[in-house]
Amino acid sequence: xxxxxxxxxxxxxxxxxxxxxxxxxxxxxxxxxxxxxxxxxxxxxxxxxxxxxxxxxxxxxxxxxxxxxxxxxxxxxxxxxxxxxxxxxxxxxxxxxxxxxxxxxxxxxxxxxxxxxxxxxxxxxxxxxxxxxxxxxxxxxxxxxxxxxxxxxxxxxxxxxxxxxxxxxxxxxxxxxxxxxxxxxxxxxxxxxxxxxxxxxxxxxxxxxx
Amino acid sequence: xxxxxxxxxxxxxxxxxxxxxxxxxxxxxxxxxxxxxxxxxxxxxxxxxxxxxxxxxxxxxxxxxxxxxxxxxxxxxxxxxxxxxxxxxxxxxxxxxxxxxxxxxxxxxxxxxxxxxxxxxxxxxxxxxxxxxxxxxxxxxxxxxxxxxxxxxxxxxxxxxxxxxxxxxxxxxxxxxxxxxxxxxxxxxxxxxxxxxxxxxxxxxxxxxx
DNA sequence: GTTCAGTTGAACACTTGCGTTCAGTAATGG
DNA sequence: CCATTACTGAACGCAAGTGTTCAACTGAAC
Numbered sequence: 001x002x003x004x005x006x007x008x009x010x011x012x013x014x015x016x017x018x019x020x021x022x023x024x025x026x027x028x029x030x031x032x033x034x035x036x037x038x039x040x041x042x043x044x045x046x047x048x049x050x051x052x053x054x055x056x057x058x059x060x061x062x063x064x065x066x067x068x069x070x071x072x073x074x075x076x077x078x079x080x081x082x083x084x085x086x087x088x089x090x091x092x093x094x095x096x097x098x099x100x101x102x103x104x105x106x107x108x109x110x111x112x113x114x115x116x117x118x119x120x121x122x123x124x125x126x127x128x129x130x131x132x133x134x135x136x137x138x139x140x141x142x143x144x145x146x147x148x149x150x151x152x153x154x155x156x157x158x159x160x161x162x163x164x165x166x167x168x169x170x171x172x173x174x175x176x177x178x179x180x181x182x183x184x185x186x187x188x189x190x191x192x193x194x195x196x197x198x199x200x201x202x203x204x205x206x207x208x209x210x
Numbered sequence: 211x212x213x214x215x216x217x218x219x220x221x222x223x224x225x226x227x228x229x230x231x232x233x234x235x236x237x238x239x240x241x242x243x244x245x246x247x248x249x250x251x252x253x254x255x256x257x258x259x260x261x262x263x264x265x266x267x268x269x270x271x272x273x274x275x276x277x278x279x280x281x282x283x284x285x286x287x288x289x290x291x292x293x294x295x296x297x298x299x300x301x302x303x304x305x306x307x308x309x310x311x312x313x314x315x316x317x318x319x320x321x322x323x324x325x326x327x328x329x330x331x332x333x334x335x336x337x338x339x340x341x342x343x344x345x346x347x348x349x350x351x352x353x354x355x356x357x358x359x360x361x362x363x364x365x366x367x368x369x370x371x372x373x374x375x376x377x378x379x380x381x382x383x384x385x386x387x388x389x390x391x392x393x394x395x396x397x398x399x400x401x402x403x404x405x406x407x408x409x410x411x412x413x414x415x416x417x418x419x420x
Numbered sequence: 421g422t423t424c425a426g427t428t429g430a431a432c433a434c435t436t437g438c439g440t441t442c443a444g445t446a447a448t449g450g
Numbered sequence: 451c452c453a454t455t456a457c458t459g460a461a462c463g464c465a466a467g468t469g470t471t472c473a474a475c476t477g478a479a480c
Contacts, residue, residue: 220455
């Protein structure tokens with residue numbers, strides 16, 4: 001019935017330790033990269049014996065996969081466009097753009113992006129999993145929102161998914177690249193990009209440019 | 211006067227070997243990442259003794275830097291929008307968009323991007339150098355082109371640099387992410403993105419949508 | 421209290437890789 | 451021919467890291 005209550009005989013697994021290992025692994029892996037991260041350091045950071053790590057995960061790769069899954073899950077809860085304001089079309093688009101850029105600009109996000117991309121080279125399914133859990137999921141949500149706006153008569157959109165990509169891409173502009181390649185951040189520039197994206201998007205898709 | 215003709219005394223440096231080392235280093239570094247690449251393998255691939263590598267570069271990091279600089283230079287010659295066709299505004303924009311996407315889609319480009327981003331974590335100047343040598347240079351060139359079109363009365367553009375970013379970003383869409391995260395390529399989808407980018411760009415900036 | 425599984429610390433074998441040393445060989449200029 | 455410089459192959463010291471083994475300990479369930 002319930003998946004709880006394992007009711008095993010011996011000493012139960014220390015869940016806190018397990019989670020500490022995954023957390024420490026994420027820290028090391030996404031900080032230093034897979035090859036440069038060491039299991040000994042991860043064990044030390046987690047306050048755990050190295051043997052415990054091997055008992056749980058058996059393998060460096062397996063530990064990496066676990067860390068990636070955990071991080072994906074954690075990030076999943078960090079973005080919501082549910083609570084968007086009630087103002088004009090422009091105001092709402094602007095708020096969405098800002099939320100997106102803020103979400104993507106967080107250092108831990110940039111770092112995670114870099115590492116997953118690097119490891120994707122030899123572990124393509126890791127990249128695919130991330131893409132599905134992150135960007136693609138976000139695109140669908142935003143496309144649905146645009147579709148609703150179109151149905152409400154505010155926008156004239158043929159392909160909501162394409163439009164979603166276009167708006168998001170314009171908001172990011174090259175800021176995406178610049179963050180990945182450690183270019184000094186410039187909030188003012190980000191703002192101009194979002195303004196510009198809203199402007200172009202409205203010119204192309206809005207029924208009346210208020 | 212001339213930087214040629216060093217006229218040194220002993221046996222001259224074997225330039226072919228030097229270049230072979232840099233080439234092999236690029237292969238290994240951008241294939242496996244800095245930490246996972248081994249100098250012994252690089253030396254073997256270059257058909258050279260390990261000592262020779264150390265005589266030339268002294269250090270793994272120095273060799274990495276040399277490989278990055280070489281690759282940047284090599285890539286620099288791989289993109290030109292000089293020979294754009296003479297058709298309508300839409301036709302020309304479409305051609306530019308296709309050239310951009312094709313350039314950015316090349317596997318070696320994707321690979322290079324991934325690795326530079328990963329190493330940027332601990333060597334920010336590497337990322338900055340790449341950004342300046344690649345994307346920013348490209349943006350300036352394209353912005354100049356758009357400015358020329360505006361001066362010719364075809365476009366109505368306030369900020370050519372921003373407009374350049376917007377067009378390029380829309381052409382890439384999420385294709386950028388998808389390539390980095392090993393999502394199966396889809397030329398048809400790329401084409402739709404370029405079509406959409408041209409459409410939106412013209413609606414926003416063209417003086418008359420022919 | 422006994423039993424059984426999780427946990428620990430320390431040691432272990434094994435591999436890999438960096439960077440160095442050295443004796444010897446190849447190529448070039450004087 | 452000789453001095454000088456580039457290159458080679460092999461070996462070495464050293465450090466780090468993976469994954470394993472083992473005896474001891476801990477804690478919950480029966």
